[in-house]
Amino acid sequence: MSTNNSGDSKIFDAVVVGNGTLGLSLGLELARRGVQVAVLGKASRPFAASAVAGAMNGCFGEATPGLLQSEHGRTKLAMDVRATALWNDWEQSIIEASDERVIRSAEGTIIILNTIGVPEIDTAGYASIRAALDEYDEPYEDLDPDQIDWLAPEPTSRPMKAMFIPNEHAVDSAALLRGLATAFVRAGGTLIDEQAVEVLVDNGRATGVVLESTDVVSAPSVVLAAGVASGDLLGCLPPDVRARIPAIVSGYGVALLLETEDSTAPDHVIRTPNRAFACGLHVVPRGDGTIYLGATNNISTQPRTSARIDDLNLLLGSTRQMRSDLVEGAVHRIMVGNRPVPLDGFPLLGEVGIDGLWMMTGTYRDGLHQSPLIAKDFAARLLGEEHDTTLDVFTPVRKPIQALSRQDCLETAVRHTLALGYEQDWGIPVDWPPLIEEQLRGMFQRSLDELHPTFVPPAELLAFDDPEITAALSAYYRAHDEAS
Template sequence: MPSHGYDVIVVGNGAIGGAIAVELSRRGHAVARVGKSDRPLAASSAAGAMLGSFGEVTRHTLRSKYGRIKLESDIRASSMWPTWDRILSETSGQVDSLYAASGTVVLLNTIGTGTVDTGNFQAIRAALDEYRHSYEEVDPDSLDWYSPDPLSRSLQAILIPGEHAIDASRLLTRLDLAFNAVGGAVIDDDAAEVTTVGGKCTGVRLESGTELEAHSVIIAAGARSSTLLETLPELRRRIPPLVSGYGVSALVETADGAVPKHVLRTPNRAFACGLHCVPRADGTLYLGGTNVINERPRAHATIRDLSFLLECSVNQLHSKMPMAGVAAVQVGNRPVTADGFPLLGPVGLEGLFMATGTYRDGLHQSPLIAEYLADLIESKSSKFDALLGDFAPERAPLAASDRGDVVNRATEELLAAGFETDWNVKPEWPELIEQHARQTYTRRAAELHPAFTPPPELLAKLTPSIERQLIDYYEAWS
């Protein structure tokens, strides 16, 4: 080990931090990976691990430059997963593949609204056509295992045979094994702050008080990443603030042991990623579909969110799900930035990098991000610069759409959330709620900044603390 400590310290041991640490170690660097071994609050630990590009498309994705970059990054990452799976298997000494599901079926069911659900379903199909990616129409009634309540039946469905899923827990274990096999140093502690000397990043101080030194530090700590910059306030205010997209998932054992062979999911809806179920290699079934913006990561599921997830699964996936056993309840915290796009690359301090803010794409894009960050560490450039270069952390807000569009989207998603939760309102109330919501969101946006507008999820969930962070960030770029 070099006398100075390490070549690189990677803060974070989720899918992204783990992938970066393995990639750098494989290239011959002395790497320390910092993070508690039980990964509290991490998004990766509770992820469905769908390796989906087109399943995440919405009716707004391809309307902006950055939305297209997001899709094209997902597509590029998808092409890297077979090689990444092989590398992790060979490096860790594990012979089996990480893949747990073959293909994804996107369901358009009777839940939600035509604007959001039908609109996003049609957008997925249009994107598949535009990018000439294979898919096929399928009869929902012909799908194995799928047996929803009649009132939640699917109207249409498409099978995307190239969009698979893996087992997130097995991925994290394999990343640990691979990192150990290539000589990486595992630090079972959390980082408290970045240390600096003379305008240069020199390492990190751990919560235990120990200081680690390195030539470079990569912050890949998910939703908690920005807290490491609290001792660098002028730098921090020029980087989009991070909040948590808290989600609840459940692992269940079906009563008869049967699970679907494909991923089953709805389009993104109601500020979330759509209801989905993913078969696991051990025979359990992963259920997910919630996303709630919070100022700070949550450690425990609320009864409300867990109840909502399980009820949706019973109604929309399999009416006999109440007989399934709940093997585990999981909580993850997705890192969501103030403009909705990731923070990837060098920060305005020599030797400091970030790899976070990936929202729902982090695990899927982890092999791509790992190679990109490793390239930047070694040569300050990468073949992926044209694809990911716009996401440098120190930046003005990236706008995917204008303010009016953001307000409309927030209003539409709010109404979709109401219908998804089966609200019981008189026919005239949705129109009144829509008018009030649009006025409220328009006023909120104007109070934040004359031009900059956060994405719909943040606009709809503003708290005094989030509002202060946004105003401070916007002022830094005004």
């Protein structure tokens, strides 16, 4: 694989900042269409989400009550459904253009509803998954939980219900990234193993970027697809424009790569519904008796590269929900990733206040799955072709999107925070949870009231109660108040 990293000035038709799944997918799509394109980013991907993702082609398995009741949430679900239809051909095209022989790591997904968690989240989530499957007439079948191969949880964690979704798979994220990079270079694209530190603008139009080495990469189209780092490159914008773009925080997560004691792994993804602000407990086979166990989710203003002990404790304790003998396995790797989470919880897709500067990020947990869809759409946008106008609702300079009412946001924050305790099998007196719930509701209500009289943040940003995030939300809301 060739890499351009010379000290000379470089001139391209387009430059994509970010070498994760989204950035490489757009680069590949453009290169295949004859565009001279460079993709920038350190090969080590220090803060990437896709490099350590479980890489589930999660679509219906991600459905929740909040997603289905929101217009913008349903738009995201529709994007997931369209992306699913692209994946077979997309994966095959990458295999044919690279040295990868296999990218898919699991065939189909089993959803389990077990005795961990709370009905308002887990049972409601399970019902939402079925409702979404029925609405889209997607095939699935109910399973006898006791007859699921490989699954052998402790009795206190046994599943009560289960269903199989045959068209929701998973890929090996490392193989996918290798395949994308190889296919991109072979299609004529250029990889540059450096970070961008500044976007250049001349007469109201983006003209390229400055690299860490001070080299300049020139292009009339600059696409920011650098995940949590994308917002750091918006200093070129007028302050009033930048203030009306939701800042990006990190939804950092921890996952484990495990070798099972008997060297076996399931053929399918096995997962719970989304729970406690995270994407549910999930096991994804990775071959040779190794499994990916994920994942936690915490909101932070800064990306992380190391795992917190409490995240590891949560994951290690959750092994009992899948197989009681996983405690006898071996931990091959502790993985930490940073999901890009805009302050209103929805993607940032479109031009950014000046000609030629685009954002293609903020996809939270959906970016890898949606990558073929978003890449094809952005290629069309950059080339001035017909594109999917339904994605225009996620234009970066926008009024805050509100998926939940104030009351729903408050109740979601309370329920999910309490669910963290139940998920970790907290041992407290039986009369304490109502007292804790009352205290949480009062605390979150005060935070909501202090933030803004009408704007409502995503529930997880309210629940994590970080002063820096609160300040960022206040500034974002204030900018829109002043603009209106």
